[in-house]
Amino acid sequence: MDSKRLLLFLTFALLVVPSPATASLRVFACEPEWASLVRQLLPDAAITTATTVWQDPHYIEARPSLIAAMRNADLAVCTGASLEAGWLPTLISRAANRAIRPGQPGLFMAADQVSLHQPHNHVDRSLGDVHPEGDPHLHLDPDKLPQVATALADRLIAIAPEQGRDIQRRLIQWRVQWNLQRAQWRQTAQSLEGMTLVVQHSNFGYLLRWLGVASGPDLEPKPGLPPTAAHLNQLLQDPQLEQAQGILVSSYQDRQPAEWLATRTGLPVLVMPGTVTGAVPTETLAALIDHILTSLKGLNRSEAARHAQVQEEAP
Incomplete structure:
Protein backbone atom coordinates (compact mmCIF):
# COMPACT_ATOMS: atom_id res chain seq x y z
CA MET A 1 0.00 0.00 0.00
CA ARG A 182 -2.54 21.91 -3.53
CA ALA A 183 -1.16 19.49 -6.10
CA GLN A 184 -3.98 20.50 -8.45
CA TRP A 185 -3.33 24.19 -7.80
CA ARG A 186 0.33 23.67 -8.68
CA GLN A 187 -0.71 22.24 -12.05
CA THR A 188 -2.97 25.24 -12.66
CA ALA A 189 -0.15 27.58 -11.69
CA GLN A 190 1.86 26.42 -14.69
CA SER A 191 -0.65 28.06 -17.02
CA LEU A 192 -0.61 31.31 -15.01
CA GLU A 193 3.11 31.73 -14.48
CA GLY A 194 4.36 35.00 -15.94
CA MET A 195 0.96 36.67 -15.72
CA THR A 196 0.90 40.28 -14.43
CA LEU A 197 -1.98 41.97 -12.63
CA VAL A 198 -2.70 45.49 -11.46
CA VAL A 199 -3.67 45.17 -7.78
CA GLN A 200 -4.92 47.23 -4.87
CA HIS A 201 -3.14 46.51 -1.60
CA SER A 202 -1.55 43.12 -0.85
CA ASN A 203 -4.72 41.12 -0.12
CA PHE A 204 -3.84 38.41 -2.65
CA GLY A 205 -0.05 38.83 -2.53
CA TYR A 206 0.84 35.48 -0.98
CA LEU A 207 -1.28 33.48 -3.40
CA LEU A 208 -0.12 35.42 -6.46
CA ARG A 209 3.51 34.93 -5.46
CA TRP A 210 2.91 31.19 -4.98
CA LEU A 211 1.33 31.02 -8.44
CA GLY A 212 4.15 32.93 -10.11
CA VAL A 213 1.79 35.79 -10.97
CA ALA A 214 3.36 39.24 -10.72
CA SER A 215 1.71 42.06 -8.78
CA GLY A 216 2.29 44.97 -11.13
CA PRO A 217 1.21 48.58 -10.55
CA ASP A 218 -0.75 49.19 -7.35
CA LEU A 219 -3.85 51.39 -7.35
CA GLU A 220 -2.81 52.63 -3.90
CA PRO A 221 -0.17 55.37 -3.88
CA LYS A 222 1.11 53.89 -0.61
CA PRO A 223 -0.07 50.79 1.32
CA GLY A 224 -3.42 51.46 2.97
CA LEU A 225 -3.95 54.85 1.33
CA PRO A 226 -6.93 55.15 -1.04
CA PRO A 227 -6.22 55.68 -4.75
CA THR A 228 -5.97 59.32 -5.81
CA ALA A 229 -6.61 60.93 -9.19
CA ALA A 230 -2.98 62.04 -9.41
CA HIS A 231 -1.67 58.53 -8.71
CA LEU A 232 -4.06 56.91 -11.19
CA ASN A 233 -2.97 59.33 -13.89
CA GLN A 234 0.65 58.45 -13.14
CA LEU A 235 -0.18 54.74 -13.52
CA LEU A 236 -1.16 55.38 -17.14
CA GLN A 237 2.52 56.14 -17.80
CA ASP A 238 3.80 53.05 -15.96
CA PRO A 239 5.58 50.67 -18.40
CA GLN A 240 4.39 47.67 -16.35
CA LEU A 241 0.83 48.49 -17.35
CA GLU A 242 1.54 47.25 -20.86
CA GLN A 243 2.34 43.79 -19.47
CA ALA A 244 -0.81 43.49 -17.32
CA GLN A 245 -3.63 41.08 -18.15
CA GLY A 246 -6.18 42.52 -15.73
CA ILE A 247 -6.97 44.48 -12.58
CA LEU A 248 -7.57 42.49 -9.38
CA VAL A 249 -9.39 44.06 -6.43
CA SER A 250 -11.04 42.71 -3.30
CA SER A 251 -14.82 42.76 -2.86
CA TYR A 252 -14.66 45.22 0.07
CA GLN A 253 -12.69 47.80 -1.91
CA ASP A 254 -14.16 50.68 -3.91
CA ARG A 255 -14.34 49.54 -7.55
CA GLN A 256 -14.34 53.04 -9.05
CA PRO A 257 -10.53 53.45 -9.27
CA ALA A 258 -10.19 50.04 -10.95
CA GLU A 259 -13.01 50.82 -13.37
CA TRP A 260 -11.52 54.25 -14.14
CA LEU A 261 -8.25 52.60 -15.11
CA ALA A 262 -10.06 49.86 -17.02
CA THR A 263 -11.89 52.35 -19.24
CA ARG A 264 -8.58 53.92 -20.23
CA THR A 265 -6.60 50.74 -20.77
CA GLY A 266 -9.14 48.15 -21.85
CA LEU A 267 -8.03 45.86 -19.04
CA PRO A 268 -10.76 43.71 -17.45
CA VAL A 269 -11.55 44.16 -13.76
CA LEU A 270 -11.67 41.04 -11.58
CA VAL A 271 -13.42 41.50 -8.22
CA MET A 272 -12.69 38.62 -5.83
CA PRO A 273 -13.67 37.94 -2.22
CA GLY A 274 -10.68 38.59 -0.01
CA THR A 275 -11.83 35.91 2.41
CA VAL A 276 -14.36 33.10 2.72
CA THR A 277 -18.02 33.95 2.31
CA GLY A 278 -19.66 30.86 3.81
CA ALA A 279 -21.53 30.25 0.55
CA VAL A 280 -20.71 28.35 -2.64
CA PRO A 281 -18.30 28.72 -4.41
CA THR A 282 -16.19 30.40 -1.71
CA GLU A 283 -17.41 28.75 1.46
CA THR A 284 -13.97 27.53 2.66
CA LEU A 285 -10.37 28.62 2.15
CA ALA A 286 -9.74 25.77 -0.29
CA ALA A 287 -12.90 26.63 -2.22
CA LEU A 288 -11.89 30.30 -2.30
CA ILE A 289 -8.49 29.46 -3.76
CA ASP A 290 -10.19 27.21 -6.32
CA HIS A 291 -12.50 30.06 -7.29
CA ILE A 292 -9.66 32.59 -7.61
CA LEU A 293 -7.60 30.22 -9.78
CA THR A 294 -10.56 29.45 -12.02
CA SER A 295 -11.20 33.18 -12.44
CA LEU A 296 -7.55 33.90 -13.22
CA LYS A 297 -7.52 31.15 -15.84
CA GLY A 298 -10.60 32.68 -17.46
CA LEU A 299 -9.01 36.12 -17.34
CA ASN A 300 -5.85 34.77 -18.94
CA ARG A 301 -7.80 33.16 -21.79
CA SER A 302 -9.91 36.29 -22.35
CA GLU A 303 -6.87 38.55 -22.45
CA ALA A 304 -5.08 36.22 -24.85
CA ALA A 305 -8.11 36.24 -27.15
CA ARG A 306 -8.34 40.05 -26.93
CA HIS A 307 -4.65 40.40 -27.77
CA ALA A 308 -5.02 38.06 -30.75
CA GLN A 309 -7.96 40.09 -32.03
CA VAL A 310 -5.99 43.33 -31.75
CA GLN A 311 -3.14 41.73 -33.70
CA GLU A 312 -5.51 40.64 -36.44
CA GLU A 313 -7.04 44.12 -36.72
CA ALA A 314 -3.68 45.85 -36.86
CA PRO A 315 -2.73 47.08 -40.36
Missing part, protein backbone atom coordinates in the same frame (compact mmCIF):
# COMPACT_ATOMS: atom_id res chain seq x y z
CA ASP A 2 1.54 3.37 -1.06
CA SER A 3 1.82 6.28 1.36
CA LYS A 4 -1.13 8.23 -0.09
CA ARG A 5 -3.49 5.25 0.20
CA LEU A 6 -2.22 4.51 3.70
CA LEU A 7 -2.90 8.09 4.79
CA LEU A 8 -6.40 7.98 3.31
CA PHE A 9 -7.04 4.66 5.08
CA LEU A 10 -5.89 6.04 8.44
CA THR A 11 -8.05 9.13 7.95
CA PHE A 12 -11.12 6.99 7.27
CA ALA A 13 -10.35 4.78 10.25
CA LEU A 14 -10.18 7.79 12.54
CA LEU A 15 -13.39 9.21 11.12
CA VAL A 16 -15.48 6.19 11.98
CA VAL A 17 -14.45 6.07 15.66
CA PRO A 18 -17.27 7.65 17.70
CA SER A 19 -16.49 10.15 20.44
CA PRO A 20 -18.56 11.21 23.42
CA ALA A 21 -20.55 14.45 23.20
CA THR A 22 -18.85 17.48 24.77
CA ALA A 23 -19.74 21.09 25.45
CA SER A 24 -19.19 23.54 22.61
CA LEU A 25 -16.06 25.64 22.75
CA ARG A 26 -16.73 29.37 22.43
CA VAL A 27 -14.43 30.93 19.84
CA PHE A 28 -13.99 34.56 18.81
CA ALA A 29 -12.60 34.82 15.26
CA CYS A 30 -11.28 38.18 14.11
CA GLU A 31 -11.70 37.31 10.41
CA PRO A 32 -13.91 34.85 8.49
CA GLU A 33 -10.94 32.78 7.30
CA TRP A 34 -10.08 31.77 10.86
CA ALA A 35 -13.71 31.06 11.71
CA SER A 36 -13.76 28.74 8.69
CA LEU A 37 -10.56 26.98 9.77
CA VAL A 38 -11.81 26.52 13.33
CA ARG A 39 -15.03 25.06 11.94
CA GLN A 40 -13.00 22.53 9.92
CA LEU A 41 -11.30 21.34 13.10
CA LEU A 42 -14.15 21.77 15.57
CA PRO A 43 -17.51 21.99 13.75
CA ASP A 44 -19.51 22.19 16.97
CA ALA A 45 -17.71 25.30 18.23
CA ALA A 46 -19.83 28.37 18.92
CA ILE A 47 -18.07 30.98 16.78
CA THR A 48 -18.47 34.75 16.71
CA THR A 49 -16.78 36.45 13.74
CA ALA A 50 -15.81 40.11 14.11
CA THR A 51 -15.56 40.99 10.41
CA THR A 52 -17.14 39.99 7.11
CA VAL A 53 -15.99 39.67 3.51
CA TRP A 54 -17.40 43.16 2.89
CA GLN A 55 -15.23 44.83 5.55
CA ASP A 56 -11.62 45.94 5.59
CA PRO A 57 -10.20 43.99 8.57
CA HIS A 58 -7.84 46.86 9.35
CA TYR A 59 -10.71 49.12 10.34
CA ILE A 60 -13.79 48.06 12.30
CA GLU A 61 -15.58 49.40 15.36
CA ALA A 62 -15.11 47.70 18.73
CA ARG A 63 -18.87 47.29 19.18
CA PRO A 64 -20.45 46.27 22.53
CA SER A 65 -21.63 42.98 20.99
CA LEU A 66 -18.03 42.11 20.06
CA ILE A 67 -16.78 43.05 23.52
CA ALA A 68 -19.40 40.73 25.06
CA ALA A 69 -18.44 37.90 22.69
CA MET A 70 -14.76 38.34 23.55
CA ARG A 71 -15.58 38.38 27.26
CA ASN A 72 -17.35 35.01 27.01
CA ALA A 73 -14.93 33.30 24.63
CA ASP A 74 -12.60 30.43 25.48
CA LEU A 75 -10.32 31.25 22.56
CA ALA A 76 -9.73 34.18 20.20
CA VAL A 77 -8.22 33.43 16.78
CA CYS A 78 -6.85 36.41 14.88
CA THR A 79 -4.32 37.19 12.18
CA GLY A 80 -1.91 39.32 14.19
CA ALA A 81 1.06 41.12 12.62
CA SER A 82 -0.72 44.40 13.48
CA LEU A 83 -3.60 43.71 11.07
CA GLU A 84 -6.13 44.31 13.88
CA ALA A 85 -4.01 46.89 15.73
CA GLY A 86 -6.70 49.56 15.34
CA TRP A 87 -9.39 47.65 17.24
CA LEU A 88 -8.29 44.34 18.81
CA PRO A 89 -6.40 45.85 21.79
CA THR A 90 -9.53 47.82 22.69
CA LEU A 91 -11.65 44.66 22.55
CA ILE A 92 -9.20 42.73 24.71
CA SER A 93 -8.98 45.53 27.26
CA ARG A 94 -12.71 46.10 27.55
CA ALA A 95 -13.61 42.42 27.57
CA ALA A 96 -11.30 41.82 30.55
CA ASN A 97 -11.14 38.09 29.78
CA ARG A 98 -8.11 36.76 31.66
CA ALA A 99 -7.75 33.86 29.24
CA ILE A 100 -7.55 36.13 26.20
CA ARG A 101 -4.57 38.38 26.59
CA PRO A 102 -1.22 38.63 24.79
CA GLY A 103 0.95 35.73 25.88
CA GLN A 104 -2.00 33.67 27.15
CA PRO A 105 -3.13 30.39 25.50
CA GLY A 106 -6.56 31.88 24.81
CA LEU A 107 -5.17 34.29 22.19
CA PHE A 108 -3.99 32.62 18.99
CA MET A 109 -2.28 34.69 16.29
CA ALA A 110 -1.96 32.99 12.90
CA ALA A 111 0.92 35.24 11.83
CA ASP A 112 3.00 34.04 14.78
CA GLN A 113 3.00 30.51 13.36
CA VAL A 114 4.73 31.27 10.04
CA SER A 115 7.38 33.49 8.49
CA LEU A 116 5.89 36.56 6.83
CA HIS A 117 6.80 38.25 3.58
CA GLN A 118 8.33 41.75 3.59
CA PRO A 119 9.11 42.44 7.27
CA HIS A 120 10.40 45.97 7.96
CA ASN A 121 13.02 47.02 10.48
CA HIS A 122 11.91 50.64 10.33
CA VAL A 123 8.35 51.85 9.82
CA ASP A 124 6.99 55.40 9.89
CA ARG A 125 3.89 57.18 8.62
CA SER A 126 5.64 58.24 5.40
CA LEU A 127 5.55 54.61 4.21
CA GLY A 128 1.76 54.30 4.54
CA ASP A 129 0.04 51.42 6.35
CA VAL A 130 3.07 49.13 6.48
CA HIS A 131 3.26 46.33 9.05
CA PRO A 132 6.68 45.97 10.70
CA GLU A 133 6.17 42.22 11.22
CA GLY A 134 5.51 41.70 7.49
CA ASP A 135 2.52 41.27 5.19
CA PRO A 136 -0.31 39.89 7.38
CA HIS A 137 -2.55 38.67 4.51
CA LEU A 138 -1.23 35.10 4.74
CA HIS A 139 -4.49 33.15 4.68
CA LEU A 140 -4.37 32.38 0.94
CA ASP A 141 -0.86 30.90 0.97
CA PRO A 142 -1.18 27.18 0.14
CA ASP A 143 2.08 26.36 1.94
CA LYS A 144 1.54 28.40 5.10
CA LEU A 145 -2.04 27.35 5.85
CA PRO A 146 -1.10 23.79 6.92
CA GLN A 147 1.36 25.27 9.43
CA VAL A 148 -1.36 27.52 10.84
CA ALA A 149 -3.91 24.67 10.91
CA THR A 150 -1.52 22.37 12.79
CA ALA A 151 -0.69 25.05 15.36
CA LEU A 152 -4.38 25.92 15.74
CA ALA A 153 -5.26 22.26 16.31
CA ASP A 154 -2.60 22.06 19.02
CA ARG A 155 -4.03 25.15 20.71
CA LEU A 156 -7.59 23.82 20.53
CA ILE A 157 -6.44 20.52 22.06
CA ALA A 158 -4.63 22.39 24.86
CA ILE A 159 -7.81 24.29 25.71
CA ALA A 160 -10.22 21.37 25.21
CA PRO A 161 -8.15 18.18 25.78
CA GLU A 162 -11.29 16.06 26.04
CA GLN A 163 -11.88 16.78 22.33
CA GLY A 164 -8.27 16.14 21.34
CA ARG A 165 -8.87 12.91 19.45
CA ASP A 166 -11.63 14.45 17.34
CA ILE A 167 -9.58 17.55 16.59
CA GLN A 168 -6.56 15.48 15.61
CA ARG A 169 -8.50 13.27 13.24
CA ARG A 170 -10.15 16.27 11.57
CA LEU A 171 -6.73 17.88 11.16
CA ILE A 172 -5.47 14.74 9.39
CA GLN A 173 -8.53 14.72 7.17
CA TRP A 174 -8.11 18.41 6.38
CA ARG A 175 -4.41 18.03 5.56
CA VAL A 176 -5.02 15.07 3.25
CA GLN A 177 -7.62 17.00 1.28
CA TRP A 178 -5.55 20.19 1.29
CA ASN A 179 -2.47 18.37 -0.05
CA LEU A 180 -4.49 16.83 -2.87
CA GLN A 181 -5.92 20.21 -3.82
Whole structure:
Protein backbone atom coordinates (compact mmCIF):
# COMPACT_ATOMS: atom_id res chain seq x y z
CA MET A 1 0.00 0.00 0.00
CA ASP A 2 1.54 3.37 -1.06
CA SER A 3 1.82 6.28 1.36
CA LYS A 4 -1.13 8.23 -0.09
CA ARG A 5 -3.49 5.25 0.20
CA LEU A 6 -2.22 4.51 3.70
CA LEU A 7 -2.90 8.09 4.79
CA LEU A 8 -6.40 7.98 3.31
CA PHE A 9 -7.04 4.66 5.08
CA LEU A 10 -5.89 6.04 8.44
CA THR A 11 -8.05 9.13 7.95
CA PHE A 12 -11.12 6.99 7.27
CA ALA A 13 -10.35 4.78 10.25
CA LEU A 14 -10.18 7.79 12.54
CA LEU A 15 -13.39 9.21 11.12
CA VAL A 16 -15.48 6.19 11.98
CA VAL A 17 -14.45 6.07 15.66
CA PRO A 18 -17.27 7.65 17.70
CA SER A 19 -16.49 10.15 20.44
CA PRO A 20 -18.56 11.21 23.42
CA ALA A 21 -20.55 14.45 23.20
CA THR A 22 -18.85 17.48 24.77
CA ALA A 23 -19.74 21.09 25.45
CA SER A 24 -19.19 23.54 22.61
CA LEU A 25 -16.06 25.64 22.75
CA ARG A 26 -16.73 29.37 22.43
CA VAL A 27 -14.43 30.93 19.84
CA PHE A 28 -13.99 34.56 18.81
CA ALA A 29 -12.60 34.82 15.26
CA CYS A 30 -11.28 38.18 14.11
CA GLU A 31 -11.70 37.31 10.41
CA PRO A 32 -13.91 34.85 8.49
CA GLU A 33 -10.94 32.78 7.30
CA TRP A 34 -10.08 31.77 10.86
CA ALA A 35 -13.71 31.06 11.71
CA SER A 36 -13.76 28.74 8.69
CA LEU A 37 -10.56 26.98 9.77
CA VAL A 38 -11.81 26.52 13.33
CA ARG A 39 -15.03 25.06 11.94
CA GLN A 40 -13.00 22.53 9.92
CA LEU A 41 -11.30 21.34 13.10
CA LEU A 42 -14.15 21.77 15.57
CA PRO A 43 -17.51 21.99 13.75
CA ASP A 44 -19.51 22.19 16.97
CA ALA A 45 -17.71 25.30 18.23
CA ALA A 46 -19.83 28.37 18.92
CA ILE A 47 -18.07 30.98 16.78
CA THR A 48 -18.47 34.75 16.71
CA THR A 49 -16.78 36.45 13.74
CA ALA A 50 -15.81 40.11 14.11
CA THR A 51 -15.56 40.99 10.41
CA THR A 52 -17.14 39.99 7.11
CA VAL A 53 -15.99 39.67 3.51
CA TRP A 54 -17.40 43.16 2.89
CA GLN A 55 -15.23 44.83 5.55
CA ASP A 56 -11.62 45.94 5.59
CA PRO A 57 -10.20 43.99 8.57
CA HIS A 58 -7.84 46.86 9.35
CA TYR A 59 -10.71 49.12 10.34
CA ILE A 60 -13.79 48.06 12.30
CA GLU A 61 -15.58 49.40 15.36
CA ALA A 62 -15.11 47.70 18.73
CA ARG A 63 -18.87 47.29 19.18
CA PRO A 64 -20.45 46.27 22.53
CA SER A 65 -21.63 42.98 20.99
CA LEU A 66 -18.03 42.11 20.06
CA ILE A 67 -16.78 43.05 23.52
CA ALA A 68 -19.40 40.73 25.06
CA ALA A 69 -18.44 37.90 22.69
CA MET A 70 -14.76 38.34 23.55
CA ARG A 71 -15.58 38.38 27.26
CA ASN A 72 -17.35 35.01 27.01
CA ALA A 73 -14.93 33.30 24.63
CA ASP A 74 -12.60 30.43 25.48
CA LEU A 75 -10.32 31.25 22.56
CA ALA A 76 -9.73 34.18 20.20
CA VAL A 77 -8.22 33.43 16.78
CA CYS A 78 -6.85 36.41 14.88
CA THR A 79 -4.32 37.19 12.18
CA GLY A 80 -1.91 39.32 14.19
CA ALA A 81 1.06 41.12 12.62
CA SER A 82 -0.72 44.40 13.48
CA LEU A 83 -3.60 43.71 11.07
CA GLU A 84 -6.13 44.31 13.88
CA ALA A 85 -4.01 46.89 15.73
CA GLY A 86 -6.70 49.56 15.34
CA TRP A 87 -9.39 47.65 17.24
CA LEU A 88 -8.29 44.34 18.81
CA PRO A 89 -6.40 45.85 21.79
CA THR A 90 -9.53 47.82 22.69
CA LEU A 91 -11.65 44.66 22.55
CA ILE A 92 -9.20 42.73 24.71
CA SER A 93 -8.98 45.53 27.26
CA ARG A 94 -12.71 46.10 27.55
CA ALA A 95 -13.61 42.42 27.57
CA ALA A 96 -11.30 41.82 30.55
CA ASN A 97 -11.14 38.09 29.78
CA ARG A 98 -8.11 36.76 31.66
CA ALA A 99 -7.75 33.86 29.24
CA ILE A 100 -7.55 36.13 26.20
CA ARG A 101 -4.57 38.38 26.59
CA PRO A 102 -1.22 38.63 24.79
CA GLY A 103 0.95 35.73 25.88
CA GLN A 104 -2.00 33.67 27.15
CA PRO A 105 -3.13 30.39 25.50
CA GLY A 106 -6.56 31.88 24.81
CA LEU A 107 -5.17 34.29 22.19
CA PHE A 108 -3.99 32.62 18.99
CA MET A 109 -2.28 34.69 16.29
CA ALA A 110 -1.96 32.99 12.90
CA ALA A 111 0.92 35.24 11.83
CA ASP A 112 3.00 34.04 14.78
CA GLN A 113 3.00 30.51 13.36
CA VAL A 114 4.73 31.27 10.04
CA SER A 115 7.38 33.49 8.49
CA LEU A 116 5.89 36.56 6.83
CA HIS A 117 6.80 38.25 3.58
CA GLN A 118 8.33 41.75 3.59
CA PRO A 119 9.11 42.44 7.27
CA HIS A 120 10.40 45.97 7.96
CA ASN A 121 13.02 47.02 10.48
CA HIS A 122 11.91 50.64 10.33
CA VAL A 123 8.35 51.85 9.82
CA ASP A 124 6.99 55.40 9.89
CA ARG A 125 3.89 57.18 8.62
CA SER A 126 5.64 58.24 5.40
CA LEU A 127 5.55 54.61 4.21
CA GLY A 128 1.76 54.30 4.54
CA ASP A 129 0.04 51.42 6.35
CA VAL A 130 3.07 49.13 6.48
CA HIS A 131 3.26 46.33 9.05
CA PRO A 132 6.68 45.97 10.70
CA GLU A 133 6.17 42.22 11.22
CA GLY A 134 5.51 41.70 7.49
CA ASP A 135 2.52 41.27 5.19
CA PRO A 136 -0.31 39.89 7.38
CA HIS A 137 -2.55 38.67 4.51
CA LEU A 138 -1.23 35.10 4.74
CA HIS A 139 -4.49 33.15 4.68
CA LEU A 140 -4.37 32.38 0.94
CA ASP A 141 -0.86 30.90 0.97
CA PRO A 142 -1.18 27.18 0.14
CA ASP A 143 2.08 26.36 1.94
CA LYS A 144 1.54 28.40 5.10
CA LEU A 145 -2.04 27.35 5.85
CA PRO A 146 -1.10 23.79 6.92
CA GLN A 147 1.36 25.27 9.43
CA VAL A 148 -1.36 27.52 10.84
CA ALA A 149 -3.91 24.67 10.91
CA THR A 150 -1.52 22.37 12.79
CA ALA A 151 -0.69 25.05 15.36
CA LEU A 152 -4.38 25.92 15.74
CA ALA A 153 -5.26 22.26 16.31
CA ASP A 154 -2.60 22.06 19.02
CA ARG A 155 -4.03 25.15 20.71
CA LEU A 156 -7.59 23.82 20.53
CA ILE A 157 -6.44 20.52 22.06
CA ALA A 158 -4.63 22.39 24.86
CA ILE A 159 -7.81 24.29 25.71
CA ALA A 160 -10.22 21.37 25.21
CA PRO A 161 -8.15 18.18 25.78
CA GLU A 162 -11.29 16.06 26.04
CA GLN A 163 -11.88 16.78 22.33
CA GLY A 164 -8.27 16.14 21.34
CA ARG A 165 -8.87 12.91 19.45
CA ASP A 166 -11.63 14.45 17.34
CA ILE A 167 -9.58 17.55 16.59
CA GLN A 168 -6.56 15.48 15.61
CA ARG A 169 -8.50 13.27 13.24
CA ARG A 170 -10.15 16.27 11.57
CA LEU A 171 -6.73 17.88 11.16
CA ILE A 172 -5.47 14.74 9.39
CA GLN A 173 -8.53 14.72 7.17
CA TRP A 174 -8.11 18.41 6.38
CA ARG A 175 -4.41 18.03 5.56
CA VAL A 176 -5.02 15.07 3.25
CA GLN A 177 -7.62 17.00 1.28
CA TRP A 178 -5.55 20.19 1.29
CA ASN A 179 -2.47 18.37 -0.05
CA LEU A 180 -4.49 16.83 -2.87
CA GLN A 181 -5.92 20.21 -3.82
CA ARG A 182 -2.54 21.91 -3.53
CA ALA A 183 -1.16 19.49 -6.10
CA GLN A 184 -3.98 20.50 -8.45
CA TRP A 185 -3.33 24.19 -7.80
CA ARG A 186 0.33 23.67 -8.68
CA GLN A 187 -0.71 22.24 -12.05
CA THR A 188 -2.97 25.24 -12.66
CA ALA A 189 -0.15 27.58 -11.69
CA GLN A 190 1.86 26.42 -14.69
CA SER A 191 -0.65 28.06 -17.02
CA LEU A 192 -0.61 31.31 -15.01
CA GLU A 193 3.11 31.73 -14.48
CA GLY A 194 4.36 35.00 -15.94
CA MET A 195 0.96 36.67 -15.72
CA THR A 196 0.90 40.28 -14.43
CA LEU A 197 -1.98 41.97 -12.63
CA VAL A 198 -2.70 45.49 -11.46
CA VAL A 199 -3.67 45.17 -7.78
CA GLN A 200 -4.92 47.23 -4.87
CA HIS A 201 -3.14 46.51 -1.60
CA SER A 202 -1.55 43.12 -0.85
CA ASN A 203 -4.72 41.12 -0.12
CA PHE A 204 -3.84 38.41 -2.65
CA GLY A 205 -0.05 38.83 -2.53
CA TYR A 206 0.84 35.48 -0.98
CA LEU A 207 -1.28 33.48 -3.40
CA LEU A 208 -0.12 35.42 -6.46
CA ARG A 209 3.51 34.93 -5.46
CA TRP A 210 2.91 31.19 -4.98
CA LEU A 211 1.33 31.02 -8.44
CA GLY A 212 4.15 32.93 -10.11
CA VAL A 213 1.79 35.79 -10.97
CA ALA A 214 3.36 39.24 -10.72
CA SER A 215 1.71 42.06 -8.78
CA GLY A 216 2.29 44.97 -11.13
CA PRO A 217 1.21 48.58 -10.55
CA ASP A 218 -0.75 49.19 -7.35
CA LEU A 219 -3.85 51.39 -7.35
CA GLU A 220 -2.81 52.63 -3.90
CA PRO A 221 -0.17 55.37 -3.88
CA LYS A 222 1.11 53.89 -0.61
CA PRO A 223 -0.07 50.79 1.32
CA GLY A 224 -3.42 51.46 2.97
CA LEU A 225 -3.95 54.85 1.33
CA PRO A 226 -6.93 55.15 -1.04
CA PRO A 227 -6.22 55.68 -4.75
CA THR A 228 -5.97 59.32 -5.81
CA ALA A 229 -6.61 60.93 -9.19
CA ALA A 230 -2.98 62.04 -9.41
CA HIS A 231 -1.67 58.53 -8.71
CA LEU A 232 -4.06 56.91 -11.19
CA ASN A 233 -2.97 59.33 -13.89
CA GLN A 234 0.65 58.45 -13.14
CA LEU A 235 -0.18 54.74 -13.52
CA LEU A 236 -1.16 55.38 -17.14
CA GLN A 237 2.52 56.14 -17.80
CA ASP A 238 3.80 53.05 -15.96
CA PRO A 239 5.58 50.67 -18.40
CA GLN A 240 4.39 47.67 -16.35
CA LEU A 241 0.83 48.49 -17.35
CA GLU A 242 1.54 47.25 -20.86
CA GLN A 243 2.34 43.79 -19.47
CA ALA A 244 -0.81 43.49 -17.32
CA GLN A 245 -3.63 41.08 -18.15
CA GLY A 246 -6.18 42.52 -15.73
CA ILE A 247 -6.97 44.48 -12.58
CA LEU A 248 -7.57 42.49 -9.38
CA VAL A 249 -9.39 44.06 -6.43
CA SER A 250 -11.04 42.71 -3.30
CA SER A 251 -14.82 42.76 -2.86
CA TYR A 252 -14.66 45.22 0.07
CA GLN A 253 -12.69 47.80 -1.91
CA ASP A 254 -14.16 50.68 -3.91
CA ARG A 255 -14.34 49.54 -7.55
CA GLN A 256 -14.34 53.04 -9.05
CA PRO A 257 -10.53 53.45 -9.27
CA ALA A 258 -10.19 50.04 -10.95
CA GLU A 259 -13.01 50.82 -13.37
CA TRP A 260 -11.52 54.25 -14.14
CA LEU A 261 -8.25 52.60 -15.11
CA ALA A 262 -10.06 49.86 -17.02
CA THR A 263 -11.89 52.35 -19.24
CA ARG A 264 -8.58 53.92 -20.23
CA THR A 265 -6.60 50.74 -20.77
CA GLY A 266 -9.14 48.15 -21.85
CA LEU A 267 -8.03 45.86 -19.04
CA PRO A 268 -10.76 43.71 -17.45
CA VAL A 269 -11.55 44.16 -13.76
CA LEU A 270 -11.67 41.04 -11.58
CA VAL A 271 -13.42 41.50 -8.22
CA MET A 272 -12.69 38.62 -5.83
CA PRO A 273 -13.67 37.94 -2.22
CA GLY A 274 -10.68 38.59 -0.01
CA THR A 275 -11.83 35.91 2.41
CA VAL A 276 -14.36 33.10 2.72
CA THR A 277 -18.02 33.95 2.31
CA GLY A 278 -19.66 30.86 3.81
CA ALA A 279 -21.53 30.25 0.55
CA VAL A 280 -20.71 28.35 -2.64
CA PRO A 281 -18.30 28.72 -4.41
CA THR A 282 -16.19 30.40 -1.71
CA GLU A 283 -17.41 28.75 1.46
CA THR A 284 -13.97 27.53 2.66
CA LEU A 285 -10.37 28.62 2.15
CA ALA A 286 -9.74 25.77 -0.29
CA ALA A 287 -12.90 26.63 -2.22
CA LEU A 288 -11.89 30.30 -2.30
CA ILE A 289 -8.49 29.46 -3.76
CA ASP A 290 -10.19 27.21 -6.32
CA HIS A 291 -12.50 30.06 -7.29
CA ILE A 292 -9.66 32.59 -7.61
CA LEU A 293 -7.60 30.22 -9.78
CA THR A 294 -10.56 29.45 -12.02
CA SER A 295 -11.20 33.18 -12.44
CA LEU A 296 -7.55 33.90 -13.22
CA LYS A 297 -7.52 31.15 -15.84
CA GLY A 298 -10.60 32.68 -17.46
CA LEU A 299 -9.01 36.12 -17.34
CA ASN A 300 -5.85 34.77 -18.94
CA ARG A 301 -7.80 33.16 -21.79
CA SER A 302 -9.91 36.29 -22.35
CA GLU A 303 -6.87 38.55 -22.45
CA ALA A 304 -5.08 36.22 -24.85
CA ALA A 305 -8.11 36.24 -27.15
CA ARG A 306 -8.34 40.05 -26.93
CA HIS A 307 -4.65 40.40 -27.77
CA ALA A 308 -5.02 38.06 -30.75
CA GLN A 309 -7.96 40.09 -32.03
CA VAL A 310 -5.99 43.33 -31.75
CA GLN A 311 -3.14 41.73 -33.70
CA GLU A 312 -5.51 40.64 -36.44
CA GLU A 313 -7.04 44.12 -36.72
CA ALA A 314 -3.68 45.85 -36.86
CA PRO A 315 -2.73 47.08 -40.36
